Amino acid sequence: MTAADLIVSTVAGIAAACGLYRIGRLVSLPRVGLLLAVLWAGAPMAITASMVMTESLFTARAVWALVGVLERNWFLTGSATVFAGLAPERRGRA
Numbered sequence: 001m002t003a004a005d006l007i008v009s010t011v012a013g014i015a016a017a018c019g020l021y022r023i024g025r026l027v028s029l030p031r032v033g034l035l036l037a038v039l040w041a042g043a044p045m046a047i048t049a050s051m052v053m054t055e056s057l058f059t060a061r062a063v064w065a066l067v068g069v070l071e072r073n074w075f076l077t078g079s080a081t082v083f084a085g086l087a088p089e090r091r092g093r094a
Helices: 003-027 030-042 044-050 055-071 074-085
Strands: none
Touching: 003 030, 003 044, 003 055, 030 044, 044 055, 055 074
């Protein structure tokens, strides 16, 4: 486990939370966006966002694809979807 892996996971988790805030703001009120980000961060499986795993990368890309759909920004939607599909699968060492 390197420091770069932890930095990438942390930044991706922050990007996912920002995307969730933006989704809530687009759908309803800014408070709804804050609630979405807090609920996502407080969910039991949110611990994987602080680990060296690819879940935070995939979540961030999927959330930003949804932001692109809501804003009708098709370039953002397409690129985020492609990169979400390319999120590497990290397997444990035997």
